Amino acid sequence: MAHAWEVGNLASGIAASSWTWSNGASTNRAYLNDGRMDKTFSVGSVASTVNVVVDLGASTSISAIAVLNHNLSTATAPTLTIATADDSGFTTNVVTQKSTTTLNQTAPRHKDHILQFAAASRRYWKLTFAWTGSFSMTLGEIFFATPTSLTRSTIFGHSQSEKYFTTRFESYIGETRGHFLAGPYRVRSLSFADLTASQREELFSMYRETRGGSLPLLWVEKYEAVSTAAASDNQEVIWGRLEEDTLSWTEDDFGIYQPSKMTLTSLSRGVGF
Numbered sequence: 001m002a003h004a005w006e007v008g009n010l011a012s013g014i015a016a017s018s019w020t021w022s023n024g025a026s027t028n029r030a031y032l033n034d035g036r037m038d039k040t041f042s043v044g045s046v047a048s049t050v051n052v053v054v055d056l057g058a059s060t061s062i063s064a065i066a067v068l069n070h071n072l073s074t075a076t077a078p079t080l081t082i083a084t085a086d087d088s089g090f091t092t093n094v095v096t097q098k099s100t101t102t103l104n105q106t107a108p109r110h111k112d113h114i115l116q117f118a119a120a121s122r123r124y125w126k127l128t129f130a131w132t133g134s135f136s137m138t139l140g141e142i143f144f145a146t147p148t149s150l151t152r153s154t155i156f157g158h159s160q161s162e163k164y165f166t167t168r169f170e171s172y173i174g175e176t177r178g179h180f181l182a183g184p185y186r187v188r189s190l191s192f193a194d195l196t197a198s199q200r201e202e203l204f205s206m207y208r209e210t211r212g213g214s215l216p217l218l219w220v221e222k223y224e225a226v227s228t229a230a231a232s233d234n235q236e237v238i239w240g241r242l243e244e245d246t247l248s249w250t251e252d253d254f255g256i257y258q259p260s261k262m263t264l265t266s267l268s269r270g271v272g273f
Contacts, residue, residue: 065144070113
């Protein structure tokens with residue numbers, strides 16, 4: 001299955017008042033689209049179900065929504081459903097864009113999820129979160145996107161790692177102390193080989209959109225566009241920055257190109273915890 005990517009959050013420009021939670025939660029709503037994951041919005045303790053209606057201000061074509069740096073992995077049986085309507089009260093022309101999906105709770109894919117579906121141009125979107133019992137949900141970012149798919153997958157043998165930012169001190173008597181700063185960060189190696197000219201340009205278009213890694217990249221591990229519930233493997237997403245400020249290629253046979261490797265490191269989370 002192909003990969004996909006997006007750079008700009010299509011909800012980045014809307015006001016905090018555009019996020020209406022069913023339980024009235026309003027403090028720090030601006031954190032939901034501030035371009036950061038480490039500042040989290042808290043819904044407060046809710047029994048079983050809570051939803052948020054998002055007013056994008058105008059009909060906007062959307063084909064994926066990512067929920068990033070959340071704590072739903074600690075809830076019991078968490079699910080997410082996505083719907084649209086012609087009015088903010090969700091009474092007219094209500095359409096389920098993505099059926100109720102059980103969120104993957106397995107680390108390291110347990111804190112960021114993406115649900116993808118056929119593109120729909122609507123103004124009002126509703127995300128319904130559900131779980132068993134009472135739970136206090138936190139969210140770092142909600143990302144509205146229209147991901148661009150790549151026609152070539154990364155090569156076999158790609159790699160992934162995790163890291164933390166810490167400081168460590170060692171005294172003259174051998175005592176060591178550490179201080180946690182942020183993390184965990186997911187680090188994904190993006191290695192491609194034997195590309196055609198058009199596949200090479202797809203990759204370079206993605207790189208150029210990030211301005212050499214200066215803008216964050218939403219990396220979708222497996223692209224899909226269906227309304228049915230997403231399987232666990234199709235929910236994987238990383239929001240981070242490319243570490244390389246240079247991307248190059250070589251042509252080792254006629255019309256066959258080998259691009260240099262890219263490394264994607266997720267944005268910070270858990271800062272100061």
